[in-house]
Amino acid sequence: MSKLKELREKRARLITEARSRLDGITANTDESRAAELEAQHDAAMAEIDKIEKQIEREERMAELEANAQRQNEEERERRRPTEPNNRQPAGDNGEGEPEYRHVFAKIMCGVELADLSTEERAVLRQGVTKFKDGEQRAQVTGTNTAGGYTVPTELAAEIIKSMKLWGPMYDEAICRVVNHSSGHPWAIPTVDDTASTAGAHTEGTALTDDGGKDVTFGQKVLGAYAFDTEFVRWSWELDMDSIFSMEALLGELLGERLGRIANTQLTSGNGTTAPNGIVTASTLGKTAAAAAAITSDEVLDLFHSVDPAYRTSPKARWMFNDATLLVLRKLKDGDGNYLWQMGDIKTGAPDTLWSKPYSINQAMDSVAASKKPIVFGDFGKYFVRKVGSPIIGVLRERFWPDMGIAGLIRLDGELGDTAAIKHLATPAS
Secondary structure, eight states: OOHHHHHHHHHHHHHHHHHHHHHTOOTTSOHHHHHHHHHHHHHHHHHHHHHHHHHHHHHHHHHHHHHHHHHHHHHHHHTSOOOGGGOOTTSOOSSSOOOHHHHHHHHHTTOOGGGSOHHHHHHHHHHHHHTTTOOOOOOOOSOGGGTGGGOOSSOOSOOOOOOOOOOSTTOTTTSEEEEESSOSOEEEEEEOOTTOOOOOOOTTOOOOOSSTTOOOEEEEEEOOEEEEOOOEEEOHHHHHHOSSOHHHHHHHHHHHHHHHHHHHHHHHOBSSSSOBOHHHHSEEEEEOSSSSOOOHHHHHHHHHHSOHHHHTSTTEEEEEOHHHHHHHHTOBOTTSOBSSOSSSGGGOOOSEETTEEEEEOTTSOOSOTTOOOEEEEEGGGEEEEEESOOEEEEESSTTTTSEEEEEEEEEEEEESOTTSEEEEEOOOO
């Protein structure tokens, strides 16, 4: 999926979310809930504005790249060597004479030699004479797998990129994201007063003042862990000859690498030398009976292990990978009916599980022994700290005449309230 298409789809999703938040405000909505919905609507609209600007930049860049590609093709046509009598078997001399490649294509498509015009047969004979030992065309530069496949004499102006969904943990609509310009330690005050209650008062007696009911505060500190892609070098010949802008292509690929490492660390980081990933930071909600299987009752137990105060949050959701989603969709009752349906199972995967949305995170474990394949809770309690913006840098002088490109990212993550998100665990055997 192209970046422009992803941006347009994200814009459409945000528009739908913004509309749903606005529609949720009615005359019967209490003030606190209305304020929350308005804030969510405003945040979505702000994100839509940002995406609109990104789309404009991407469309402008696509237009510039298309123009540059057209100019490069025209320049290559002008540089083709001419044949005697001013003929160009592989091109057009500007006087309407047929091109060798067009005549050759006719023959390959089944046109009989006798059906060719005199000019076309002459062009074909010249091509046979020129390439009597076989056409020797340098289609690649250097090693194919190192980039040479992108240096064609005639190649479609697109490249096949292997894509891999890297997950939702960097999404501001899912977690609580904060942006800082510097990486100094950032502390979040915490308090858990849920175990304290008031007591009965006896008339005429003094209130107890022994400190037993004092509130205890704590804090979570977020730092700024840095990750890099290492340098990727490419030759100046490849930079000149490739039909693609290698700098733009590699920059996009390294940006995706940074997205993958950010999602992985925010999912399962150890909390010591890396962010405290959401799975690592979550608490146990349910242990499955089997090491390689889960039941619907166990998933429901996980759901109810989270306090209703968190389950009613707008950011309450499930998270698991696609393999676990398949496991959940295959669960059946005693009569063989699928438990998780959206009208008809053939219509596709439902959007919610027990009325709560879910996110597919491929960095999470699948169902197997000693794993944590599912988490559920209020993702608004998980803080993602972005320090500055991801950086993609190109060095030309250091690797001259070649070039090098690398990416850097700084971030941290922490669960502010450990009771807010819980996981389902599988036993060792």
